[in-house]
Amino acid sequence: MARTFFVGGNWKCNGTSDDVKKIVGVLNGAEVPPEDVVEVVVSPPYVFLPLVKSLLRSDFGVAAQNCWVRKGGAFTGEISVEMLVNLNIPWVILGHSERRLLLNESNECYIWNIQLLCFSLQFVGDKVAYALSQGLKVIACVGETLEQRESGSTMAVVAAQTKAIAERVLNWDNIVLAYEPVWAIGTGKVATPAQAQEVHTELRKWLHENTGPEVAASVRIIYGGSVNGKNCKELAAQPDVDGFLVGGASLKPEFIDITRDRISSLFSLTI
Numbered sequence: 001m002a003r004t005f006f007v008g009g010n011w012k013c014n015g016t017s018d019d020v021k022k023i024v025g026v027l028n029g030a031e032v033p034p035e036d037v038v039e040v041v042v043s044p045p046y047v048f049l050p051l052v053k054s055l056l057r058s059d060f061g062v063a064a065q066n067c068w069v070r071k072g073g074a075f076t077g078e079i080s081v082e083m084l085v086n087l088n089i090p091w092v093i094l095g096h097s098e099r100r101l102l103l104n105e106s107n108e109c110y111i112w113n114i115q116l117l118c119f120s121l122q123f124v125g126d127k128v129a130y131a132l133s134q135g136l137k138v139i140a141c142v143g144e145t146l147e148q149r150e151s152g153s154t155m156a157v158v159a160a161q162t163k164a165i166a167e168r169v170l171n172w173d174n175i176v177l178a179y180e181p182v183w184a185i186g187t188g189k190v191a192t193p194a195q196a197q198e199v200h201t202e203l204r205k206w207l208h209e210n211t212g213p214e215v216a217a218s219v220r221i222i223y224g225g226s227v228n229g230k231n232c233k234e235l236a237a238q239p240d241v242d243g244f245l246v247g248g249a250s251l252k253p254e255f256i257d258i259t260r261d262r263i264s265s266l267f268s269l270t271i
């Protein structure tokens with residue numbers, strides 16, 4: 001089953017409105033492959049979402065970098081799924097390792113005590129399920145730390161993270177799974193194409209066993225972690241690497257090269 005290549009740009013917590021206008025200007029003027037060959041989605045910080053949405057060409061998608069786990073309400077500082085839907089933002093990134101590790105978002109059960117009502121939830125899985133239920137599409141992130149890789153538990157970690165989502169989701173049509181090894185994020189230490197392919201294959205096998213063959217064949221599994229204009233081509237040539245979630249390089253014009261390299265890697269595969 002053909003899986004449309006996906007290139008996401010996660011701008012993280014960077015930039016001013018002037019920077020945003022400059023980046024959008026570069027994106028708008030770029031020649032990129034058609035949408036049915038490469039799907040491009042950029043994810044600016046919350047406060048710039050309306051600006052980006054209003055300026056960006058319509059063949060590029062827009063994603064928020066996070067959202068609240070349930071319906072909005074008395075949750076100071078949070079942004080609800082309903083608000084994103086209201087602004088016509090189609091995508092949201094959930095479970096990014098910077099939120100899991102720095103802000104304690106977890107697979108584990110949390111006990112919340114809000115207005116004396118206690119309920120438990122599996123945070124990332126619940127977020128994914130709620131966002132999907134309201135019509136958003138989700139880029140769901142999984143990935144191991146260096147310590148976990150060195151102790152041989154990479155697959156156990158990413159399987160547990162994927163399970164927390166699979167337990168709450170029946171339909172995977174609107175999920176892109178992003179494998180982002182924590183040790184490769186922002187470090188310049190990219191996973192080798194073989195390392196990425198190995199985990200992506202295992203994840204697809206996990207999906208096959210736990211969600212069925214159709215989901216396994218159709219879900220796009222993308223790679224993130226120090227992807228740039230130079231290393232993307234070899235990674236993109238791996239059969240189970242269906243795209244990228246790009247951090248630092250998505251703030252630069254080389255992001256365009258990353259969307260284009262899919263074409264050259266397809267070409268090199270066919271000759």
Ligand SMILES: O=C(CO)COP(=O)(O)O
Pocket residue numbers: 010096180184185186187188224225226227245246247248249
């Ligand atoms: O975290 C990432 C994308 O979500 C990857 O970041 P870098 O590309 O800067 O390593």
